[in-house]
Amino acid sequence: MSGVWTALMGLGGVLAQHVILAACAIGLGIAVALPLAVWASRSQAVSRAALGFASLVQTIPALALLALFFPILLSLRAVFGEDLPTLGFLPALLALALYALLPILRNAVTAQANLDPGVIEAADGVGMNFWQRLRLVEAPLTAPYIMAGIRTAAVWTIGAATLSTTIGQPSLGDPIFAGLQTQNWSLVLAGCIASAGLAIIADALLGTIEAGFRHRDRRLWLGGAIAVAIGVAAAFVSQVDWSRDDGRDTVVIGTKQFSEQLILGRLVGAQLEQAGYNVEYREGLGSAVVAQAVADGSIDLYFDYTGTIWANQMKRTDNPGRDAMYDAIRKWEREVQGSRVLGKLGFENAYAFAMREDRADELGIRTIEDLARAAPRLVAGGDPEWFERPEWFAVRDAYGLKFANQRNFSPTFMYDALRSSEADVITAYTSDGRIAADRLRVLEDPREALPSYDTLIILSPERANDERLINALRPLLGTINVEAMREANFSVDRTDGEKKTPQEAARWLAEEVGLE
């Protein structure tokens, strides 16, 4: 439990970011919902359209809604220019505000519709105009119901805001996603406790305001409102950078969601700090998001693999061999994306089929050709992307693979699935420490159907010719061998007492490959 406590104490920064994000989203939701509700109360058509739209939004999973704002904002750059951010605060704010809309709107419209018609007739009868009726009669009478809607919206938004980590906005999702990735359950628990606690506190305070409105008790609602305001203000104040601007350049490093990326991010970050840079991390980004983010400058650099770029971004399905692929990628990044491939880090993280040694022996499998023969009786496990990737189609067609069943696992759980025989064979990654730790057999690929996956550093267009940054990064190229990377990965992924954080593993790795 002390691990959870320590993790909780380290959440101040993301907690503040979480509060700011949720408060802004709810505020924006209110700012849109209330005028819309007033309009809806005057027009049946508007009421139906607004409620229909809000309900529709609500059916989209929060994670998908957040992800959708990336392409939406990207296309909006045609209107608002290239400075429109596509990752981080803005898309998270917009998606969450949209999510907060429904409960506020629905309660406001319902409360309005259920107002005593006699009261409305009286308001008109005594000669109130539109604004007087709204201010003197409708607003005070519907306020408790609207507040109840805001309360619901707040609880939803605070929960859903944890998902904004995936689009590069720091939140209480950071410890949850990082902990899930590295099987650090203290971190996951700490993130959940903080997020749930925040939701409970917000619910209680907003509930106080609601009760104040309901009983027309000014002290009660004013007290609740002041407490909310203090909480939000404290979050803002804590995020103001009081240190004077030190004139240091800030580099934003983006990483994908798995341990190796987190370790590389911290390794490079430490090197850059030594070289006099400020470093910010956008950790846990989706694979496609991170590639686009570097191209549009939302992040300055990230790490990718030749085979991933080849298949995912260039949509190539052929396999011209390691060097030809690398040259084609450098050219494509330069000409199409405007990004710069700085070079290879030295190790490869390729897809490979892996099986438990005992099971492979039992079935007599050493190569993918052997696997193809046994496949109709076997269950294959892959990460959520694998069975959609061209590498899978290529290797499937090259060997005629046809499994009895195919299952998706998050990369972390894939190895557990192998251990518990939920899968007979998985698509492992060659730099994964668990291959050695679990003594897995990596199947040979005699037909060379699986492409190469050299690890690259890629710079955004703005940094493509930044000589100072390039000089700071160049010593890293070609230094990291796959054995060292495996060990570093395993030190983060292991679940016993020897477990390291990505930062600790990065420090170890730097020492191991002689970088300090």
Next chain:
Amino acid sequence: MAASLTFDSVTKRYDTTEALAGIDLTIEAGSFVALVGASGSGKSTLLKTINRLVEPTTGRVLLDDEDVTTRDATAMRRQMGYVFQRIGLFPHMRVGENIAIGPRLVGDNLSRERIGELLELVDLDPAMASRLPEELSGGQQQRVGVARALAGDPDLLLMDEPFGALDPVTRDALGTRVRDLHDRLELTTLMVTHDMAEALILADRVLVMDAGKIVADETPQALASGGGGEVAQGLVAVPRHQAERLKELER
């Protein structure tokens, strides 16, 4: 100065039904007129064309010889008293605030004394000003409704089934009080009711409506002595019959 009203070929059509089928009518300043008829006869609709809660399909309503549509509806309503069956006190405002709402809309603050006076006009204790509507009985609430209607010193008092939800004793007392105020404050009063007895007792002139038309326009005396035609006499028959039964019981 009491107000006069003229209706000039006023019609009101809802999709398929004709609520008002061409009303021509003049109401002199200072008169107390009752509009009587069955449900759906158009009497409420006619009343509401005056304060523009209902806009006529065709025709004009003149208030002191001025077309009501040429005036700002909200400003005009503030100079008319309006009392209706559902009462419509604002539940979040105290009785005093409810009474003072009309003047407040134009920036006048009614003094406590004035609010007390208005409460006394409708036979309520001035101390009630600080109560909330929900603490009052139905009869007390409608008395407040009447006080609210009178707060802006109106020339015209419009009442739509004002006593419909009240018990008979309260109804009689408040009706008498309103007739008394009509005379004292020199108002023009229009009262919609489905109760012919109430109309006969309180009004100077009784209009009977049926299917969007005025089918009788008589004094209470003329109606009581058999005038006004079939529909009107159908309505007069009810209280007459009741009175005869009562007399029989006395014997």
